[in-house]
Amino acid sequence: MGFDPSKLVFTLAVLVRSGQSKSGWEKKVSVYKRWGWSDEEILAAFKRNPWCMMTSENKIMAGMDFLVNNMGCESSYVAKHPILLFLSLEKRLIPRASILEFLQSNNLIDEKPNLVTLFKYSEKSFLHKFVDGFDEAPQLLKIYREKLNRSK
Structure with a gap:
């Protein structure tokens, strides 16, 4: 599959594939293909982060x-950044996303930030950069906390 056996991600890929x-496996491939991913994109996403094949079909779809x-987002963007599928919706x-929408709709930011960065920030860093x-x-x-409280 093109993994370097000396890298940790190889071990993770073996664990995911053998598990x-x-x-x-084919069900996960089918779900990704429904979103337009090619076999090459699925393999590339798996090589970037093997856990993308352990995520439930419902979580992938949502x-x-x-x-x-x-x-x-373009579907291909998510294929290049499968980490986005592990984060809690x-x-x-x-x-x-609700904070980003507010900032954009009120012209408080000039351009849309990189979504991977936005979603990967720790909560403290996110609040510092996009709220405080x-x-x-x-x-x-208030908007942020309301959205968080709805998830409980």
Whole structure:
């Protein structure tokens, strides 16, 4: 599959691949293909982060739906950044997307930040960069907490 056996990701890939039945693997491939991923994109995503083949089909579908249909990501972007599919939709993606939407709709930021960076920030770093520095911080924090509380 093109892995370097001396790298840790090789061991992870072996564990992931051996931990799934052939039909389980094929179901995941089928889900990704429904989103337009080619065999090459699936393999590349697996090589970047083998856990993308351990994520449940429901989580893949929900994550792809949100990222493609709500965030405007290209499906191929998610294939290049499969880490996005592991992050909690309710506890991370939706609350942070609501802050981004507020900032953009109120012209408080000039351009859309890199989504991988936005979603991977620790909560402290995210709040510092996207909430605390704005005059609207109390309103932003309220929006953020409301979205987080809905996930509980």
